[in-house]
Amino acid sequence: MSQPRWAIVVPVKHLAAAKSRLRGALPGVPHEELALALAADTVRAVRACPAVAEVLVVTDDTRVGAEARAAGARVLPDRPGAGLNAAFRHGAAAARAGWVAALTADLPALRPAELAAALAAAREDPAVRTFVADAPGTGTVLLTAPPGVPLDPRFGVDSAAAHAASGARPLAGEWPSLRRDVDTAEDLAAAATLGLGPRTAALTAACAAGTPG
Numbered sequence: 319m320s321q322p323r324w325a326i327v328v329p330v331k332h333l334a335a336a337k338s339r340l341r342g343a344l345p346g347v348p349h350e351e352l353a354l355a356l357a358a359d360t361v362r363a364v365r366a367c368p369a370v371a372e373v374l375v376v377t378d379d380t381r382v383g384a385e386a387r388a389a390g391a392r393v394l395p396d397r398p399g400a401g402l403n404a405a406f407r408h409g410a411a412a413a414r415a416g417w418v419a420a421l422t423a424d425l426p427a428l429r430p431a432e433l434a435a436a437l438a439a440a441r442e443d444p445a446v447r448t449f450v451a452d453a454p455g456t457g458t459v460l461l462t463a464p465p466g467v468p469l470d471p472r473f474g475v476d477s478a479a480a481h482a483a484s485g486a487r488p489l490a491g492e493w494p495s496l497r498r499d500v501d502t503a504e505d506l507a508a509a510a511t512l513g514l515g516p517r518t519a520a521l522t523a524a525c526a527a528g529t530p531g
């Protein structure tokens with residue numbers, strides 16, 4: 319019997335407003351270029367995961383939309399315009415696959431095999447939402463829902479506790495590249511030790527060489 323395949327929803331803000339705490343992390347690199355690289359590497363890794371049937375990028379940023387389409391993702395305008403959780407719900411409502419997951423767009427070290435392993439773990443209980451906490455353990459990088467179960471995202475401050483309180487089950491796998499989201503310069507350095515995706519790696523290498531941009 320074939321394994322179920324997933325729809326992954328990845329919202330991305332307008333680049334000028336995205337990842338504000340990361341501003342200045344790469345001196346000389348325009349902030350929008352870094353924010354775009356994080357999202358592009360995340361989407362590319364998700365598209366390379368064999369468990370994924372479709373990637374839905376929810377954004378109103380034209381550059382993000384163009385990058386996402388070039389990577390093979392489906393782009394949805396952020397019609398709710400009401401923040402991250404509304405964008406996740408909007409994408410989930412448009413998904414064609416029965417299994418749906420919400421993924422943050424700041425995982426530049428993400429390995430497709432680790433995402434596949436987490437999605438396989440989520441399928442072990444086909445009636446329960448699951449989530450993967452970030453490396454510090456307080457945030458959430460991945461939230462999953464089986465067919466017929468609302469995604470019910472609770473992203474934001476202390477989202478891991480909020481998702482657990484809502485009935486979602488935490489997944490305990492290691493998956494370091496999946497858990498390593500990037501909000502600060504320190505997070506970016508930690509992601510670099512795991513191996514960055516090509517777009518983010520190119521920016522960090524150019525910055526180190528003194529020729530960013």
